[in-house]
Amino acid sequence: MITIKVAIRNIARRRVRSLLTILGVAIGVAAVVGVSAIAKGLQHDVKVAISGSASLIVKSKAAPDPLSSALDESIEDEVRKIPGVKRTVAVWFNNRMITVGRQRQPILIAAVENGDYEFVMGSKIEPIEGHLPKHGEMAFGSLVWRKLQPKIGETIDLSGQKLRVSGAFKTSSQLANMCAITTLDSVNKIRGKSISCVFVQTSDPKRVRKEIESRIKDVEAITTSKAVQGMLNNLRTVELAAIALTGIAGVVGALGVANTMLMSVLERKREIGVMKAIGATNRDVMKLFLLESIILSLTGGIIGCVLGMLGSQLLVHILSYIKHQTVSVLITPEVLGLGLALALAIGVVSGLYPAWKAARVDPVEALRYE
Secondary structure, eight states, X not given: OHHHHHHHHHHHTTHHHHHHHHHHHHHHHHHHHXXXXXXXXXXXXXXXXXXXXXXXXXXXXXXXXXXXXXEETHHHHHHHTSTTEEEEEEEEEEEEEEEETTEEEEEEEXXXXXXXXXXXXXXXXXXXXXXXXXXXXXXXXXXXXXXXXXXXXXXXXXXXXXXXXXXXXEOSOTTGGGEEEEEGGGGXXXXXXXXXXXXXXXXXXXXXXXXXXXXXXXXXEEEHHHHHHHHHHHHHHHHHHHHHHHHHHHHHHHHHHHHHHHHHHHHTHHHHHHHHHTTOOHHHHHHHHHHHXXXXXXXXHHHHHHXXXXXXXXXXXXHHHHHSOOOOOOOOHHHHHHHHHHHHHHHXXXXXXXXXXXXXXXXXXXXXXX
16 A cells, blocks of 8 residues: 555645556556447447247348348348248348428338338337338338428328328437338339348247258348347457557657656656665566556546447447438446546557666666666
């Protein structure tokens, strides 16, 4: 405890420099925490958006995920004939330019057979205006609704297909809230005979999956959890790349800590000589300077975690206000642990060389130092 008190006292002696160093670490940690929190929120949205009651999803073998898959609609009839299949729902996903009044907006369309929206999406779909779409109608997620502000009953143009606005809906998935939904037969003119995938309900998914893949060419039947996992793996790759980029700010913070500690060693050379003269060992000196470096970094880490949480929430609110698009922000122990681990690593790595340099100071030469 005495060593910690001494370390804190030494840091407090140079308040401006210490505060600037702490701020440098805080900015780096805040960037990493903010990006990680938004990435976790996006992963959560994906889980919720594709977590329906289907047991399997049949998609093109060449497609990485159901959203980018393309199949002929006759595939559903073949799947339905397989013993053990209780229910099938064909879905067509497509990014299209939509015209509402004078506004044009690219939007992800989910056209669901027979309007079985909750079977596909899993999360409860709650109408907030009007009703969920029937044939010839389309409903918008709450975020798109706020941006486009269409009127119920208004006719919209979807790449030449005319549809009526039935209302707006919201779910617990922000991704779904940025989409539009309609029935599969409402977009026959656009899609032709194409569908993206088939959601399948069965009590024996393992056997049915093998049957589908052996009977039908060029398709893959995957569990809902595997579909989600595949998309999550892609998102995690993006998350790691984003964290690596924001980690540059952490490197800058580390350089700041190293610079501060090296200057501290130079300025306190005589003090180090006095410490050694009254019995302090090289280990004691090294321990003191390393502890100061860690305290600086962890203080910056704690502040950075708070700034990262607040900053990510603020960024999402600004994005929602300006673009009417948003994602969830998910603050987990893993996210905060990553921020504090980064701060600790900065403290240890940045403090090792200055601490080693302080420990090597010759006490006789130090006492002569002015």
